[in-house]
Amino acid sequence: MELNSSDTIPSRLEAVKATLREGVHLVAVSKFHPAEVIIEAYEAGQRTFGESRVQELVAKHDILSAIYLDLQWHFIGPLQTNKVKYIAPFVDTIESVDSLKLLREINKQAIKNQRTISVLLEVHVAREDSKSGFDTDELREVLELIHNNPQDFEGVRLSGLMAMASNTDDESLIRREFATMQELFHRIKTSGLLHEPDDFEELSIGMSGDYKIAMEYSATLVRIGSAIFGDRVG
Numbered sequence: 001m002e003l004n005s006s007d008t009i010p011s012r013l014e015a016v017k018a019t020l021r022e023g024v025h026l027v028a029v030s031k032f033h034p035a036e037v038i039i040e041a042y043e044a045g046q047r048t049f050g051e052s053r054v055q056e057l058v059a060k061h062d063i064l065s066a067i068y069l070d071l072q073w074h075f076i077g078p079l080q081t082n083k084v085k086y087i088a089p090f091v092d093t094i095e096s097v098d099s100l101k102l103l104r105e106i107n108k109q110a111i112k113n114q115r116t117i118s119v120l121l122e123v124h125v126a127r128e129d130s131k132s133g134f135d136t137d138e139l140r141e142v143l144e145l146i147h148n149n150p151q152d153f154e155g156v157r158l159s160g161l162m163a164m165a166s167n168t169d170d171e172s173l174i175r176r177e178f179a180t181m182q183e184l185f186h187r188i189k190t191s192g193l194l195h196e197p198d199d200f201e202e203l204s205i206g207m208s209g210d211y212k213i214a215m216e217y218s219a220t221l222v223r224i225g226s227a228i229f230g231d232r233v234g
């Protein structure tokens with residue numbers, strides 16, 4: 001991503017927003033950037049921010065929450081079960097749910113806080129082993145389990161799916177992965193397995209480098225960091 005030094009966060013944010021299709025919601029990924037840049041984006045109208053580390057999210061929430069009351073957080077990174085309790089009091093959506101154990105803990109902590117937390121199930125669609133998420137068999141098992149035991153998941157709202165495509169210049173591979181996600185999303189939505197199919201509405205695919213492609217495959221959420229905030233420091 002080429003960034004002109006005269007570019008500002010508001011102008012980059014506007015430029016990204018101008019490219020979004022109707023109905024696509026932007027998660028501004030502010031990880032590794034200080035709270036000040038979140039304020040800049042907030043002042044320019046952005047309300048939903050994505051973070052990938054618990055400590056960093058909690059620190060930013062502590063700074064910002066008293067003033068920016070309608071700012072919403074999406075957690076998008078690997079999440080250890082024992083850290084859910086730190087973000088459960090305030091996080092809006094956890095996009096990176098990659099195990100049943102994690103889902104159960106989010107449910108437990110949500111109930112403890114008398115809240116409902118939206119969750120996206122992360123799907124492992126990329127070729128890279130380093131990426132996390134359920135494969136399709138595991139996904140079906142989890143959905144069946146939730147279907148058969150809804151009373152065990154009353155603290156979470158099953159809002160959709162998340163995935164990261166392969167980090168590659170091979171656009172055809174990225175397209176295949178997004179197409180897989182689009183189809184999987186549709187199959188689940190119409191499967192009869194969901195108690196609240198209307199809640200299942202988000203397909204979170206697409207980052208700075210591939211979100212325009214993702215929108216061709218029915219993305220409803222795009223998670224964009226560097227195109228708005230510049231390259232990460234660290």
Ligand SMILES: *Cc1c(COP(=O)(O)O)cnc(C)c1O
Binds near residue numbers: 031207
């Ligand atoms: C960092 C991150 C993003 C944003 O990446 P950019 O390339 O900076 O837009 C999106 N999704 C996840 C899960 C991330 O960790």
